[in-house]
Structure formats: structure tokens, C-alpha cells
Amino acid sequence: MNRSFKIGLTGGIASGKTTVANLFSDLGIEIIDADEIAHSITSKQGSAYDKIVKHFGEDLLGHDNELDRKKLRTIIFNNSELKKDLEQIIHPEIHSIINQLTLESQESYQIIVIPLLIETDYQDFFDRILIIDCSLETQLERLMDRDDETIENARKIVANQIGRGKRLKFADDIIKNEKKTSIETLKEKVLQLHENYIELAEKVQFQD
Structure with missing residues (x-):
């Protein structure tokens, strides 16, 4: 019986998870969004x-x-x-x-977007974990711009999540998405991962 190769996509708040998920969707990949x-x-x-x-x-x-x-x-x-x-x-x-x-x-593989993937101890469910990563400075700036948060509230929101370093320890793949990262750069990285995930999914299907 075939099974879908499961990619857990996560990252800190305002890291760009939705942007990256949409790029995978543009390639025809099925997206499951926990939110x-x-x-x-x-x-x-x-x-x-x-x-x-x-x-x-x-x-x-x-x-x-x-x-x-x-x-x-x-x-x-x-x-x-x-x-x-x-x-x-x-x-x-x-x-x-x-x-x-x-x-x-x-599908050969799916992207499952879960903001609290690590916090809910759900990592073992996935074949691979993709983390969207950015600096604290970028997170704060995006939160203030996107959600009209004050700097104080933005800091509290970020502090309420798992630490960046601890999250990254669970990563199989990482996409860096800083405020200066272009959409073209993200597309290139997503395409590289897409090709790799197809190859990995085929190996799993063959083993099964």
C-alpha cells in the first residue's frame, strides 16, 4: 500500500511559513494547514x-x-x-x-504546516521536518508591520514560543527567510527541496 511522504513544516511566528507553503502549493504539492x-x-x-x-x-x-x-x-x-x-x-x-x-x-508527498509542531511533541509523526528560520530582529519587524503590534507585545509573543536554537535542533531541512530574502531565492530553495522530497518519497514507496 502506498503512503504519502510527510513533511512537517514549522518555524517561529512571522518566519514566513505561509509564504513557503504557498510556493510548494504552486508546484502542485498538497498542503495541510493545522491553523x-x-x-x-x-x-x-x-x-x-x-x-x-x-x-x-x-x-x-x-x-x-x-x-x-x-x-x-x-x-x-x-x-x-x-x-x-x-x-x-x-x-x-x-x-x-x-x-x-x-x-x-x-500524493507522493505532503507538506503539513504546524506552527507548534515541536511544542506539541509531534515530530515523530513526520518523515522529515522543514523549519523556516529567521532572526529575532526580522520576527519583531514583521510582527509590528503585519499585526500592528508594539515592540513590547511582539517580544512577548516571540518569547512565548520555543527558543530558536532548540527548534533548529529538530530540523532536517532549513530555509532561511530574513527580511532581505527575495521571493526568487525562496523559490529556488523550495524547488531544490521539492526535487529532493520527490526522490526521498520514491525511495520510501519502493521500500514499502
Whole structure:
């Protein structure tokens, strides 16, 4: 039975994960995005919605009875225990959905984008881990430009994630994406990895 070769794509906030994933998508590669799954299961019709409302209370709901995601982010950002509670609700469901999608895939390889791949100890699920890396300076600048964050909040957001050095220890492949990195440079690197992943996937299929 053929199986899809699984590439876990991760990186710090504002490192450029979506940009790189889109470049793989342009090459026809199937992308699974954990953030999109999380948004789906926490919507009003989602499987995690009732559990979250029960745990965090109805004050978290907006006028349309959807979760007020900004309010939820503020709550978990300032309370590590509540952050763990939320993760225990949604991460098992996200992982279950990802597992099912990979089993159903007919592609030679897939890119699975998971911002908290290392933090949730999910690395053993993947055949290879691709980390999008950039300096703290670049992260802070992008957060301030993209999300209109203050420098103080931007620093807190970055500090709330696993350290850059620890994350890089799990990398099989690394794409550097600094503020001066051109899209052409990223495309070249993605194409190189794409060709390598196809070759690796073929070897796995042959062994299976």
C-alpha cells in the first residue's frame, strides 16, 4: 500500500511559513494547514466548540455566538494554565484530522504546516521536518508591520514560543527567510527541496 511522504513544516511566528507553503502549493504539492483545521473545529459548527465554551464560559462568545478569537488569544496569552487547557482540547483533534488526511492522500508527498509542531511533541509523526528560520530582529519587524503590534507585545509573543536554537535542533531541512530574502531565492530553495522530497518519497514507496 502506498503512503504519502510527510513533511512537517514549522518555524517561529512571522518566519514566513505561509509564504513557503504557498510556493510548494504552486508546484502542485498538497498542503495541510493545522491553523485552518484549528479554525474549523473551533467554529460554531466545529467539534471542539462546545468543549471550549464549557471550559472558558459564554463570555468568550461574540454577538453571532462564534468564539471571540481575539479575546481567547488574550486570555491564553496571559495565563499559561488556560493555554495548556485549550491545547489539550484542540491539539488531539487537530492531530487526528491530520493523520486521517495523510492516510487518505494519494500524493507522493505532503507538506503539513504546524506552527507548534515541536511544542506539541509531534515530530515523530513526520518523515522529515522543514523549519523556516529567521532572526529575532526580522520576527519583531514583521510582527509590528503585519499585526500592528508594539515592540513590547511582539517580544512577548516571540518569547512565548520555543527558543530558536532548540527548534533548529529538530530540523532536517532549513530555509532561511530574513527580511532581505527575495521571493526568487525562496523559490529556488523550495524547488531544490521539492526535487529532493520527490526522490526521498520514491525511495520510501519502493521500500514499502
